[in-house]
Amino acid sequence: MLELWTIYDSPIDLPGRFVARKWVLDKPTSELLQDKTLEGLRAKLPPGLHCMPRSPGDEPQIVETWV
Numbered sequence: 001m002l003e004l005w006t007i008y009d010s011p012i013d014l015p016g017r018f019v020a021r022k023w024v025l026d027k028p029t030s031e032l033l034q035d036k037t038l039e040g041l042r043a044k045l046p047p048g049l050h051c052m053p054r055s056p057g058d059e060p061q062i063v064e065t066w067v
Contacts, residue, residue, distance in 0.1 A: 001024050001025060002024070002025055002067070003022060003023070003024055003067075004022070004023040004024075004065055004066065004067055005020045005021070005022055005023075005033075005045055005046075005049065005065065005066040006020065006021050006023060006062060006064075006065045006066075007019070007020045007038070007041060007042075007062070007063040007064050007065070007066070008020075008021065008061045008062055008063065009038070009061055009062075009063050010061065011061050014034060016036075017034045017035065017036065018034065018035050018036070018037065018038050018040075018041040018063070019032055019033070019034045019041075020032060020033040020034070020041055020044070020045060020066075033045065038063065045066055049066040049067060050066065050067055051064050051065075051066055052064060052065045052066070052067060
């Protein structure tokens with residue numbers, strides 16, 4: 001199954017934090033990681049992932065997605 005981690009900057013439910021939410025295929029899971037900095041959050045992601053930059057049509061809070 002395809003797992004994705006989407007990183008958000010200051011989402012509504014966790015303002016002032018960077019949050020990575022895990023998705024499986026096109027469905028969100030309850031798993032999340034958070035940190036005060038983007039670099040700190042990236043260090044918490046599972047190893048072996050590759051970064052995909054945000055798309056122009058993404059929500060403004062989305063920073064990037066890791067596959």
